[in-house]
Amino acid sequence: MEGDERGFRVALVSGELLNPAPGALDAMPVLVEEDWGAIQLPAADYPADVAAPLLDQAAEQAEEFARHGYRLAVVGGHEGLAEALERHGVQPPPQIDPTSASELRSFLLAAGR
Protein backbone atom coordinates (compact mmCIF):
# COMPACT_ATOMS: atom_id res chain seq x y z
CA MET A 1 0.00 0.00 0.00
CA GLU A 2 2.06 2.93 -1.23
CA GLY A 3 -0.42 5.05 -3.11
CA ASP A 4 -0.88 8.02 -0.81
CA GLU A 5 0.62 10.16 1.94
CA ARG A 6 0.18 7.82 4.90
CA GLY A 7 3.05 7.49 7.38
CA PHE A 8 2.55 3.83 8.42
CA ARG A 9 3.00 4.87 12.08
CA VAL A 10 0.13 4.80 14.56
CA ALA A 11 0.24 5.73 18.25
CA LEU A 12 -2.35 4.77 20.83
CA VAL A 13 -2.53 7.96 22.85
CA SER A 14 -4.09 8.87 26.20
CA GLY A 15 -7.04 11.20 25.82
CA GLU A 16 -5.42 13.61 28.29
CA LEU A 17 -2.36 13.97 26.05
CA LEU A 18 -4.55 14.95 23.08
CA ASN A 19 -6.82 17.23 25.14
CA PRO A 20 -4.29 18.51 27.67
CA ALA A 21 -5.16 20.59 30.70
CA PRO A 22 -3.56 24.06 30.69
CA GLY A 23 0.18 23.73 31.18
CA ALA A 24 0.21 19.97 30.65
CA LEU A 25 2.11 18.20 27.87
CA ASP A 26 0.36 18.37 24.51
CA ALA A 27 1.18 15.33 22.36
CA MET A 28 -0.73 16.50 19.28
CA PRO A 29 1.89 18.86 17.75
CA VAL A 30 4.66 16.32 18.32
CA LEU A 31 2.65 13.58 16.62
CA VAL A 32 2.01 15.92 13.68
CA GLU A 33 5.70 16.89 13.41
CA GLU A 34 6.84 13.27 13.55
CA ASP A 35 4.20 12.04 11.06
CA TRP A 36 2.34 9.72 13.40
CA GLY A 37 -1.39 9.05 13.30
CA ALA A 38 -3.32 8.62 16.55
CA ILE A 39 -5.80 6.17 17.99
CA GLN A 40 -7.26 8.04 20.94
CA LEU A 41 -7.68 6.08 24.17
CA PRO A 42 -10.72 6.74 26.37
CA ALA A 43 -10.51 9.74 28.64
CA ALA A 44 -9.64 9.06 32.26
CA ASP A 45 -12.83 10.83 33.37
CA TYR A 46 -15.05 8.26 31.61
CA PRO A 47 -16.61 5.67 33.90
CA ALA A 48 -15.61 2.06 33.30
CA ASP A 49 -18.82 1.12 31.49
CA VAL A 50 -18.22 3.91 28.94
CA ALA A 51 -14.46 3.42 28.65
CA ALA A 52 -14.36 -0.38 28.31
CA PRO A 53 -16.00 -0.73 24.87
CA LEU A 54 -14.02 2.26 23.55
CA LEU A 55 -10.80 0.66 24.76
CA ASP A 56 -11.72 -2.61 23.09
CA GLN A 57 -12.37 -0.78 19.81
CA ALA A 58 -8.98 0.94 20.03
CA ALA A 59 -7.28 -2.45 20.43
CA GLU A 60 -9.34 -3.96 17.62
CA GLN A 61 -8.25 -1.19 15.25
CA ALA A 62 -4.63 -1.46 16.38
CA GLU A 63 -4.70 -5.14 15.47
CA GLU A 64 -5.45 -4.35 11.83
CA PHE A 65 -2.46 -2.00 11.66
CA ALA A 66 -0.20 -4.54 13.42
CA ARG A 67 -1.29 -7.25 10.99
CA HIS A 68 -0.13 -5.08 8.09
CA GLY A 69 3.24 -4.20 9.61
CA TYR A 70 2.53 -0.59 10.60
CA ARG A 71 4.66 0.73 13.47
CA LEU A 72 2.67 0.94 16.70
CA ALA A 73 3.46 2.76 19.93
CA VAL A 74 1.63 3.63 23.13
CA VAL A 75 1.86 7.19 24.40
CA GLY A 76 0.55 7.35 27.93
CA GLY A 77 -1.88 4.48 28.26
CA HIS A 78 -5.07 3.35 29.92
CA GLU A 79 -5.92 0.79 32.56
CA GLY A 80 -6.81 -2.44 30.79
CA LEU A 81 -5.08 -1.54 27.50
CA ALA A 82 -2.50 -4.33 27.75
CA GLU A 83 -5.26 -6.88 28.31
CA ALA A 84 -7.34 -5.48 25.43
CA LEU A 85 -4.36 -5.66 23.06
CA GLU A 86 -3.64 -9.20 24.19
CA ARG A 87 -7.27 -10.23 23.54
CA HIS A 88 -6.86 -9.01 19.97
CA GLY A 89 -3.51 -10.73 19.54
CA VAL A 90 -1.39 -7.56 19.43
CA GLN A 91 2.14 -7.76 20.82
CA PRO A 92 2.79 -4.99 23.39
CA PRO A 93 4.06 -1.95 21.46
CA PRO A 94 6.81 0.27 22.87
CA GLN A 95 5.34 2.61 25.47
CA ILE A 96 6.19 5.93 27.07
CA ASP A 97 4.76 8.20 29.74
CA PRO A 98 6.30 11.36 28.35
CA THR A 99 7.27 14.23 30.60
CA SER A 100 8.30 16.62 27.82
CA ALA A 101 7.82 17.20 24.11
CA SER A 102 11.48 16.46 23.42
CA GLU A 103 11.30 13.16 25.27
CA LEU A 104 8.20 12.21 23.28
CA ARG A 105 9.87 13.26 20.02
CA SER A 106 12.91 11.08 20.70
CA PHE A 107 10.69 8.15 21.59
CA LEU A 108 8.62 8.47 18.41
CA LEU A 109 11.74 8.78 16.27
CA ALA A 110 13.09 5.54 17.71
CA ALA A 111 9.76 3.71 17.61
CA GLY A 112 9.15 4.72 14.02
CA ARG A 113 12.36 3.22 12.66
Added chain:
Amino acid sequence: MPGVAFVAHCLLNQNSKTDGGARCPGIYSPLVDELRARGWRIEQMPCPELAFTGLNRFWAVKEQLDTSAYRRHCRRLAAAVAGAVELHVRRGDDVILVGIEGSPSMGVHVTSSDPKRGGRPTWPEGTDELSPGSGIFMEELTAELAERGVQTPRAMGIRHQLPDHDAQAEQAALAELMEAG
Protein backbone atom coordinates in the same frame (compact mmCIF):
# COMPACT_ATOMS: atom_id res chain seq x y z
CA MET B 1 -15.17 24.15 28.17
CA PRO B 2 -16.65 25.31 24.84
CA GLY B 3 -17.71 21.82 23.74
CA VAL B 4 -16.84 18.31 22.66
CA ALA B 5 -16.33 17.35 19.02
CA PHE B 6 -16.70 13.67 18.15
CA VAL B 7 -14.64 13.39 14.98
CA ALA B 8 -14.20 10.74 12.31
CA HIS B 9 -11.30 8.42 13.06
CA CYS B 10 -9.29 9.46 10.00
CA LEU B 11 -9.12 13.09 11.12
CA LEU B 12 -6.54 11.92 13.68
CA ASN B 13 -5.26 8.95 11.70
CA GLN B 14 -5.03 9.13 7.93
CA ASN B 15 -3.48 5.64 8.01
CA SER B 16 -7.02 4.28 8.30
CA LYS B 17 -7.99 5.55 4.84
CA THR B 18 -8.62 3.31 1.87
CA ASP B 19 -5.43 3.09 -0.18
CA GLY B 20 -5.05 6.29 -2.15
CA GLY B 21 -7.09 8.37 0.28
CA ALA B 22 -4.57 9.58 2.87
CA ARG B 23 -3.89 13.32 2.51
CA CYS B 24 -1.06 13.46 5.06
CA PRO B 25 1.05 11.02 7.13
CA GLY B 26 -1.11 10.99 10.25
CA ILE B 27 -3.16 13.81 11.79
CA TYR B 28 -5.14 16.02 9.41
CA SER B 29 -4.22 19.15 11.28
CA PRO B 30 -6.11 22.04 9.61
CA LEU B 31 -9.44 21.06 11.14
CA VAL B 32 -7.94 19.67 14.34
CA ASP B 33 -6.21 23.02 14.80
CA GLU B 34 -9.50 24.85 14.22
CA LEU B 35 -11.22 22.82 16.94
CA ARG B 36 -8.36 23.19 19.40
CA ALA B 37 -7.91 26.90 18.75
CA ARG B 38 -11.46 27.38 20.01
CA GLY B 39 -10.86 25.20 23.05
CA TRP B 40 -12.97 22.27 21.94
CA ARG B 41 -12.25 18.84 23.35
CA ILE B 42 -11.72 16.22 20.64
CA GLU B 43 -13.02 12.67 20.91
CA GLN B 44 -12.20 10.26 18.09
CA MET B 45 -14.85 7.92 16.74
CA PRO B 46 -13.77 4.51 15.38
CA CYS B 47 -13.33 3.85 11.66
CA PRO B 48 -16.08 1.31 11.02
CA GLU B 49 -14.59 0.07 7.77
CA LEU B 50 -11.09 -0.49 9.16
CA ALA B 51 -11.99 -3.31 11.53
CA PHE B 52 -14.53 -4.88 9.15
CA THR B 53 -13.14 -4.84 5.63
CA GLY B 54 -9.57 -3.95 6.64
CA LEU B 55 -6.73 -1.84 5.33
CA ASN B 56 -6.72 -3.52 1.92
CA ARG B 57 -10.37 -2.73 1.24
CA PHE B 58 -11.50 -1.31 -2.09
CA TRP B 59 -13.28 1.98 -2.37
CA ALA B 60 -16.96 1.07 -1.87
CA VAL B 61 -20.40 2.59 -2.21
CA LYS B 62 -23.08 2.31 0.45
CA GLU B 63 -24.95 -0.56 -1.20
CA GLN B 64 -21.84 -2.76 -1.12
CA LEU B 65 -21.49 -2.37 2.65
CA ASP B 66 -25.17 -2.29 3.58
CA THR B 67 -25.49 -5.85 4.90
CA SER B 68 -27.03 -6.91 8.20
CA ALA B 69 -23.58 -8.01 9.40
CA TYR B 70 -22.04 -4.62 8.68
CA ARG B 71 -25.00 -2.85 10.30
CA ARG B 72 -24.52 -4.99 13.44
CA HIS B 73 -20.81 -4.12 13.43
CA CYS B 74 -21.60 -0.41 13.07
CA ARG B 75 -24.24 -0.61 15.79
CA ARG B 76 -21.73 -2.19 18.18
CA LEU B 77 -19.26 0.62 17.52
CA ALA B 78 -22.00 3.25 17.62
CA ALA B 79 -23.24 1.99 21.00
CA ALA B 80 -19.83 2.69 22.49
CA VAL B 81 -19.67 6.17 20.93
CA ALA B 82 -23.25 6.90 21.98
CA GLY B 83 -22.34 6.05 25.56
CA ALA B 84 -19.70 8.77 25.52
CA VAL B 85 -21.94 11.26 23.67
CA GLU B 86 -24.72 10.62 26.20
CA LEU B 87 -22.32 11.18 29.09
CA HIS B 88 -21.29 14.58 27.73
CA VAL B 89 -24.86 15.61 26.86
CA ARG B 90 -26.07 14.70 30.37
CA ARG B 91 -23.19 16.76 31.78
CA GLY B 92 -24.49 19.73 29.80
CA ASP B 93 -21.62 19.86 27.32
CA ASP B 94 -22.21 21.19 23.81
CA VAL B 95 -21.53 18.26 21.45
CA ILE B 96 -20.96 18.18 17.70
CA LEU B 97 -20.25 15.35 15.26
CA VAL B 98 -17.74 15.67 12.42
CA GLY B 99 -18.00 12.93 9.81
CA ILE B 100 -16.67 12.49 6.27
CA GLU B 101 -18.84 13.61 3.36
CA GLY B 102 -18.97 11.11 0.51
CA SER B 103 -18.21 8.18 2.80
CA PRO B 104 -20.52 5.15 2.69
CA SER B 105 -20.10 4.86 6.46
CA MET B 106 -19.24 8.29 7.88
CA GLY B 107 -21.14 10.61 5.51
CA VAL B 108 -23.33 13.19 7.26
CA HIS B 109 -25.11 14.94 4.40
CA VAL B 110 -23.41 13.25 1.43
CA THR B 111 -22.78 9.53 1.06
CA SER B 112 -21.95 7.39 -1.96
CA SER B 113 -24.46 5.30 -3.84
CA ASP B 114 -24.52 3.13 -6.94
CA PRO B 115 -26.90 0.17 -6.81
CA LYS B 116 -25.25 -1.43 -9.84
CA ARG B 117 -21.68 -1.42 -8.55
CA GLY B 118 -20.17 -4.84 -7.80
CA GLY B 119 -17.92 -7.55 -9.13
CA ARG B 120 -14.56 -6.67 -10.62
CA PRO B 121 -13.69 -3.26 -9.17
CA THR B 122 -13.77 -1.17 -12.33
CA TRP B 123 -16.57 1.07 -13.47
CA PRO B 124 -17.18 3.53 -16.29
CA GLU B 125 -15.08 6.69 -16.11
CA GLY B 126 -17.03 9.59 -14.72
CA THR B 127 -19.56 7.52 -12.79
CA ASP B 128 -20.87 9.79 -10.08
CA GLU B 129 -21.59 7.86 -6.89
CA LEU B 130 -22.07 10.87 -4.59
CA SER B 131 -25.61 11.19 -3.36
CA PRO B 132 -27.50 12.99 -0.59
CA GLY B 133 -27.82 11.07 2.65
CA SER B 134 -25.92 9.69 5.59
CA GLY B 135 -23.50 6.81 5.82
CA ILE B 136 -24.30 3.55 7.59
CA PHE B 137 -22.37 4.25 10.81
CA MET B 138 -23.96 7.68 11.11
CA GLU B 139 -27.42 6.14 10.65
CA GLU B 140 -26.70 3.57 13.36
CA LEU B 141 -25.28 6.23 15.69
CA THR B 142 -28.39 8.36 15.22
CA ALA B 143 -30.60 5.33 15.95
CA GLU B 144 -28.55 4.40 19.03
CA LEU B 145 -28.77 7.94 20.41
CA ALA B 146 -32.52 8.03 19.76
CA GLU B 147 -32.96 4.80 21.74
CA ARG B 148 -31.13 6.47 24.63
CA GLY B 149 -33.34 9.56 24.38
CA VAL B 150 -30.40 11.71 23.30
CA GLN B 151 -30.94 14.23 20.53
CA THR B 152 -28.49 13.83 17.64
CA PRO B 153 -25.86 16.56 17.96
CA ARG B 154 -25.26 19.15 15.26
CA ALA B 155 -23.12 17.56 12.58
CA MET B 156 -21.10 18.20 9.47
CA GLY B 157 -18.78 16.17 7.30
CA ILE B 158 -15.27 16.88 6.14
CA ARG B 159 -15.33 17.30 2.37
CA HIS B 160 -11.69 16.66 1.52
CA GLN B 161 -12.48 13.70 -0.72
CA LEU B 162 -15.13 15.55 -2.70
CA PRO B 163 -14.22 17.17 -6.03
CA ASP B 164 -15.36 20.64 -4.93
CA HIS B 165 -13.27 20.63 -1.74
CA ASP B 166 -12.44 24.13 -0.52
CA ALA B 167 -10.25 24.04 2.59
CA GLN B 168 -11.05 27.61 3.68
CA ALA B 169 -14.79 27.14 3.25
CA GLU B 170 -14.54 23.92 5.23
CA GLN B 171 -12.79 25.63 8.14
CA ALA B 172 -15.43 28.36 8.07
CA ALA B 173 -18.20 25.74 8.11
CA LEU B 174 -16.62 24.04 11.11
CA ALA B 175 -16.35 27.37 12.92
CA GLU B 176 -20.01 28.07 12.16
CA LEU B 177 -21.00 24.64 13.48
CA MET B 178 -19.12 25.24 16.72
CA GLU B 179 -20.68 28.67 17.17
CA ALA B 180 -24.22 27.49 16.48
CA GLY B 181 -24.64 25.99 19.96
